[in-house]
Amino acid sequence: MLKLSRKTLLALEAVIDIAFNARPEPVQAKEITARQGVPQRYLEQVMQQLVRAGILKGVRGPRGGYRLAKERRRISVGDIVRAAETGEEENGEDGAPRSELGVRIINPIIQSLQGEIISKLDSITVEDLCRQARASGVHAGERTSADFTI
Amino acid sequence: MLKLSRKTLLALEAVIDIAFNARPEPVQAKEITARQGVPQRYLEQVMQQLVRAGILKGVRGPRGGYRLAKERRRISVGDIVRAAETGEEENGEDGAPRSELGVRIINPIIQSLQGEIISKLDSITVEDLCRQARASGVHAGERTSADFTI
DNA sequence: ACAATATCCCAGTGCGGAGACGGGGTTTTG
DNA sequence: CAAAACCCCGTCTCCGCACTGGGATATTGT
Numbered sequence: 599m600l601k602l603s604r605k606t607l608l609a610l611e612a613v614i615d616i617a618f619n620a621r622p623e624p625v626q627a628k629e630i631t632a633r634q635g636v637p638q639r640y641l642e643q644v645m646q647q648l649v650r651a652g653i654l655k656g657v658r659g660p661r662g663g664y665r666l667a668k669e670r671r672r673i674s675v676g677d678i679v680r681a682a683e684t685g686e687e688e689n690g691e692d693g694a695p696r697s698e699l700g701v702r703i704i705n706p707i708i709q710s711l712q713g714e715i716i717s718k719l720d721s722i723t724v725e726d727l728c729r730q731a732r733a734s735g736v737h738a739g740e741r742t743s744a745d746f747t748i
Numbered sequence: 749m750l751k752l753s754r755k756t757l758l759a760l761e762a763v764i765d766i767a768f769n770a771r772p773e774p775v776q777a778k779e780i781t782a783r784q785g786v787p788q789r790y791l792e793q794v795m796q797q798l799v800r801a802g803i804l805k806g807v808r809g810p811r812g813g814y815r816l817a818k819e820r821r822r823i824s825v826g827d828i829v830r831a832a833e834t835g836e837e838e839n840g841e842d843g844a845p846r847s848e849l850g851v852r853i854i855n856p857i858i859q860s861l862q863g864e865i866i867s868k869l870d871s872i873t874v875e876d877l878c879r880q881a882r883a884s885g886v887h888a889g890e891r892t893s894a895d896f897t898i
Numbered sequence: 899a900c901a902a903t904a905t906c907c908c909a910g911t912g913c914g915g916a917g918a919c920g921g922g923g924t925t926t927t928g
Numbered sequence: 929c930a931a932a933a934c935c936c937c938g939t940c941t942c943c944g945c946a947c948t949g950g951g952a953t954a955t956t957g958t
Contacts, residue, residue, distance in 0.1 A: 599833065600862045601751035603916070611850045618849065626933075634847040640918055646935070659926025660932040675857075683749065697784040699768065700761050703881050707825075711868060712750045718861065731853050754946070776904075790947055796906070809955025810903040899958100906953070917942085924935070 600715070602679070608636060608644050609682035610675065613653060617670050617724045618731055624663030644682065651681035670728060676720035750865070752829070758786060758794050759832035760825065763803060767820050767874045768881055774813030794832065801831035820878060826870035 611634055616625045627645060631638045645664060648654040655667040666673065696705075761784055766775045777795060781788045795814060798804040805817040816823065846855075 599751075599829065600858065600865055601749075602858065605916075607850065607854065610854050611847055614849050614853065615847070628933090634850065637918060639920075642934075643918090643936095649935090656934055657926090658924075658932090658934045661927070662925085662933045664934085679749065697761055697765070698886050699764050699881060700757065700784065702884055702886055703764065703877055704757065704760050707872070707877075708750065708752065711865065714868075715750055715861065715865065718864075722857070727853055727857075731849060734852055736848050736852055753944095778904090787947060789949080792905075793907095793947095799906085806905055807955090808903090808905045808953075811956070812904045812954085814905085901956100901958090903956080904954085907951085909949085909951105911946105911948075913944105913946090915942105915944095917940105919940075920938090922936090925933085927932080928930095 603683070605644055606679055606682040608634070608641060609648055609678050612641065612645065612664075613648065613666075613673065613678050613724060614727050614731070616654070616664055617666055617673075618728050618736070620666075623661060624657045624665045626663035629663075647685065648678070648681055651677070651684070653677060653681055666724075670725035671723050673724040674720045675722040675724075675727075676716055678724075679719055753833070755794055756829055756832040758784070758791060759798055759828050762791065762794065762814075763798065763816075763823065763828050763874060764877050764881070766804070766814055767816055767823075768878050768886070770816075773811060774807045774815045776813035779813075797835065798828070798831050801827070801834070803827060803831055816874075820875035821873045823874040824870045825872045825874075825877075826866055828874075829869055 612630050615630055615633060619625060619629075627638055627641055630636075631641055645654060645656070649656050649664075649667075652667050653673055654664045657663055657665065762780050765780055765783060769775060769779075777791055778788055780786075781791055795804060795806070799806050799814070799817075802817050803823055804814045806812070806814055
């Protein structure tokens with residue numbers, strides 16, 4: 599029904615992760631793959647799409663990683679979803695060959711519903727999500743504690 | 749984003765078609781495939797799902813076909829979508845393996861959004877769509893006119 | 899009774915895309 | 929200069945969706 603691909607979910611988690619575990623140094627891909635159970639190589643591709651979309655900024659070299667390309671409040675969930683889903687094209691032929699009923703009745707309804715969804719996603723910013731995460735007591739930087747267990 | 753499979757679109761068109769072109773005799777599958785450009789054999793499967801879901805009623809034998817199993821106002825778009833999408837399983841593992849952020853923040857948002865969509869789809873009945881079609885001047889029974897062309 | 903017509907049922911096939919893998923290239927730090 | 933990270937691109941493998949096929953069952957008309 600509301601189908602968000604795994605890639606999109608990953609993108610969302612990654613961006614929020616970076617925003618939430620904000621430090622002076624950038625966040626590395628392997629930290630994220632550690633927190634989620636994802637192949638590093640696959641996550642990198644997703645990160646690339648986010649970089650090209652102007653959501654993340656990649657920092658190369660040792661001690662490199664990713665950081666947000668703009669303020670938390672200026673990144674919406676819709677932005678991330680769109681970024682993750684570009685490159686997953688549509689042929690232009692959307693779905694059915696279409697009878698008159700399809701074109702005149704069904705299409706408009708789906709279109710308007712889709713519009714509602716998008717504007718809803720656009721109204722949620724990463725800042726909102728961070729505040730929410732902090733409020734519901736998600737503990738940040740589970741990595742820092744792991745650093746000192748021998 | 750809002751992904752409705754071709755099968756679901758077909759189901760919607762078929763049900764509205766039957767409701768809109770209502771006559772004493774049931775509507776046959778081949779009439780529907782004529783109005784839309786779909787293989788008959790494929791449409792039959794979709795019709796079966798709708799029959800099993802209690803939305804359509806199949807009438808066998810010559811002069812048979814399909815009719816609505818209940819009143820137009822008691823069938824919602826949500827019913828049809830659900831009927832068309834059952835049998836298109838989910839493994840139980842929904843999408844990502846999930847970090848804490850995924851489970852506590854992202855999942856709830858998607859869930860509530862999904863709920864909104866469903867309740868929106870449930871609030872639209874086939875009767876609404878028929879009224880709308882008549883209002884926007886979709887000409888009914890394009891078959892009846894074809895009946896008399898030689 | 900029998901043939902024709904249409905729905906029912908239970909599969910099998912093929913293509914395309916998402917997820918995942920791997921080989922390298924480029925930039926930065928020490 | 930070597931190590932560590934990001935960057936880039938081609939390829940492979942499953943799996944779901946759209947589609948097809950062979951019959952079984954019910955109903956109508958003659």
